[in-house]
Amino acid sequence: MEILFVIVPVLIVLGIVAAVIASGLTSKCPACGKWWGLVQTEKKEISREPGVKMVKRKEQHKDSKGNVTQIERDVQVRTMRFTYDGAFRCKQCSHELKKIWEEVKETW
Numbered sequence: 001m002e003i004l005f006v007i008v009p010v011l012i013v014l015g016i017v018a019a020v021i022a023s024g025l026t027s028k029c030p031a032c033g034k035w036w037g038l039v040q041t042e043k044k045e046i047s048r049e050p051g052v053k054m055v056k057r058k059e060q061h062k063d064s065k066g067n068v069t070q071i072e073r074d075v076q077v078r079t080m081r082f083t084y085d086g087a088f089r090c091k092q093c094s095h096e097l098k099k100i101w102e103e104v105k106e107t108w
């Protein structure tokens with residue numbers, strides 16, 4: 001039982017460390033290698049494309065006797081795929097970088 005008091009905080013710390021590393025890596029400067037070096041200086045949308053995707057949704061149904069059953073079904077959601085063109089600059093060495101990336105958002 002007491003082992004939980006050790007494991008849970010350790011897992012939380014590991015989760016935070018992983019999140020920090022992930023954010024550091026995505027903004028790591030390719031020229032000087034400095035983590036969190038890149039700062040976004042420009043972001044513009046170059047295209048958007050509508051689409052659909054299937055997601056699983058959980059629904060609860062209550063019958064007349066008050067019994068609750070949970071069902072999972074596939075629902076189609078509309079998405080919009082945005083393509084961005086952005087620029088980043090390193091705070092450390094002023095290295096400039098251009099990046100094109102996509103973001104998919106559910107529109108309803």
Ligand SMILES: [Zn+2]
Nearest residue numbers: 029032090093
């Ligand atoms: Zn740099």
